[in-house]
Amino acid sequence: MPASGALPDLTQAGPLLHAASAETRAGLLRHARLLVLPPGAMVVAQGAEVEALHLLVEGSLGLRVADDGGATTLVEILRPGEAMAIGAVMLRVPCAVTATTLVPSRLLAIPAEEVRAATARDTRLMRAAMEQMAREWRLMLDQVVDLKTRDATQRTARFLVRRLAAPQGPVEMPEPRIAIAARLGMTPESLSRALHGLEAAGLLRLRGRRVDVPDRAALLRAAGSG
Amino acid sequence: MPASGALPDLTQAGPLLHAASAETRAGLLRHARLLVLPPGAMVVAQGAEVEALHLLVEGSLGLRVADDGGATTLVEILRPGEAMAIGAVMLRVPCAVTATTLVPSRLLAIPAEEVRAATARDTRLMRAAMEQMAREWRLMLDQVVDLKTRDATQRTARFLVRRLAAPQGPVEMPEPRIAIAARLGMTPESLSRALHGLEAAGLLRLRGRRVDVPDRAALLRAAGSG
Numbered sequence: 062m063p064a065s066g067a068l069p070d071l072t073q074a075g076p077l078l079h080a081a082s083a084e085t086r087a088g089l090l091r092h093a094r095l096l097v098l099p100p101g102a103m104v105v106a107q108g109a110e111v112e113a114l115h116l117l118v119e120g121s122l123g124l125r126v127a128d129d130g131g132a133t134t135l136v137e138i139l140r141p142g143e144a145m146a147i148g149a150v151m152l153r154v155p156c157a158v159t160a161t162t163l164v165p166s167r168l169l170a171i172p173a174e175e176v177r178a179a180t181a182r183d184t185r186l187m188r189a190a191m192e193q194m195a196r197e198w199r200l201m202l203d204q205v206v207d208l209k210t211r212d213a214t215q216r217t218a219r220f221l222v223r224r225l226a227a228p229q230g231p232v233e234m235p236e237p238r239i240a241i242a243a244r245l246g247m248t249p250e251s252l253s254r255a256l257h258g259l260e261a262a263g264l265l266r267l268r269g270r271r272v273d274v275p276d277r278a279a280l281l282r283a284a285g286s287g
Numbered sequence: 288m289p290a291s292g293a294l295p296d297l298t299q300a301g302p303l304l305h306a307a308s309a310e311t312r313a314g315l316l317r318h319a320r321l322l323v324l325p326p327g328a329m330v331v332a333q334g335a336e337v338e339a340l341h342l343l344v345e346g347s348l349g350l351r352v353a354d355d356g357g358a359t360t361l362v363e364i365l366r367p368g369e370a371m372a373i374g375a376v377m378l379r380v381p382c383a384v385t386a387t388t389l390v391p392s393r394l395l396a397i398p399a400e401e402v403r404a405a406t407a408r409d410t411r412l413m414r415a416a417m418e419q420m421a422r423e424w425r426l427m428l429d430q431v432v433d434l435k436t437r438d439a440t441q442r443t444a445r446f447l448v449r450r451l452a453a454p455q456g457p458v459e460m461p462e463p464r465i466a467i468a469a470r471l472g473m474t475p476e477s478l479s480r481a482l483h484g485l486e487a488a489g490l491l492r493l494r495g496r497r498v499d500v501p502d503r504a505a506l507l508r509a510a511g512s513g
Contacts, residue, residue: 126432128432130507130510130511131511134431148421148424158428191417194374198374198420198427201427201431202352202383205362205427206360208472209360211356211358246434
């Protein structure tokens with residue numbers, strides 16, 4: 062057990078470990094470290110070998126890409142329960158993104174070779190790894206559809222709806238606004254206009270780093286999903 | 288062997304089958320059918336179970352998504368050598384996209400259960416399946432970066448560069464312009480303006496369904512990649 066603290070409740074660590082047999086899970090957790098990180102900490106660098114599978118337990122992780130043409134942007138924000146770069150872990154290939162904490166965060170780091178060995182032994186864990194890869198592809202696919210078919214206000218509304226579990230209530234937006242704007246493919250000014258426009262339409266109330274949504278269905282309609 | 292013709296040269300069927308052992312590959316090919324399809328033929332429907340792994344041997348396959356919000360768009364165009372929906376095959380989950388031929392096409396269809404059985408036996412094929420999933424994710428990631436950071440002309444130039452293998456030469460664009468425009472996240476009118484703008488700048492010559500590129504490096508610079 063590392064000095065950085067007791068391992069957290071595993072229900073927060075997402076579906077990947079839960080798919081493994083109890084024996085596999087226990088074996089992986091014996092090798093796991095808990096990382097307690099401030100905002101702005103780099104977890105994995107694009108182009109580097111990935112030494113550990115990272116499971117986000119608390120906080121937010123921003124994934125950035127600098128492509129071969131020199132363009133750099135934030136492509137995704139991971140939230141608790143999600144795994145980071147399972148494909149690079151499984152395939153031993155350089156990581157395609159740079160992952161940086163956007164807020165204070167806690168991650169479980171499991172050595173990549175332990176993960177590879179466990180998936181080779183445990184077919185349920187192997188399946189879960191492929192499910193995670195399929196899920197990451199699907200998130201990118203959804204974002205491509207969003208970027209091609211929805212305007213800034215619709216994308217903002219959709220982002221909020223996805224973070225809202227209940228029919229109404231608060232949506233936490235602890236990340237820097239510039240990161241959320243980049244995730245949504247817009248400038249911070251456009252994000253601000255979109256949020257204030259939705260507030261003026263009675264669809265939300267801005268409360269600093271929190272947004273209150275009185276009616277999820279109405280916000281969904283504003284997202285072009287009515 | 289099906290009535291639709293002899294199996295094609297497997298070097299055209301992409302890296303997936305090549306990764307398998309000779310025995311695995313021969314076993315899969317015994318179950319393969321060659322599909323010879325006209326333009327507009329639906330290969331897989333979104334939401335349906337995927338009964339076969341499809342390897343594109345010749346032609347173009349458009350992948351469309353209708354999302355839960357009712358938005359529909361073309362997210363990707365597959366070219367020869369690429370595999371279709373390996374994730375859905377491996378995981379037995381409904382296909383996330385509708386795949387339709389954009390031009391006359393030939394595909395190898397290998398029954399999904401044969402593919403799953405073969406990957407369970409052949410670790411090299413399993414690795415190749417994961418590599419294919421990682422590659423599909425990467426293509427979506429690249430598209431997200433493109434959509435967020437590049438304008439219509441830059442995206443058009445980048446699309447052409449990717450289809451151009453040599454430092455100069457022709458780029459085939461056999462697909463309907465409306466499909467290419469959707470792939471690039473723009474209207475056909477914007478695509479036309481971008482192409483004519485690049486031609487006016489001396490970076491390409493339009494020849495109907497073919498574009499001649501005199502200088503790949505110069506076009507790359509126009510793509511914001513100089």
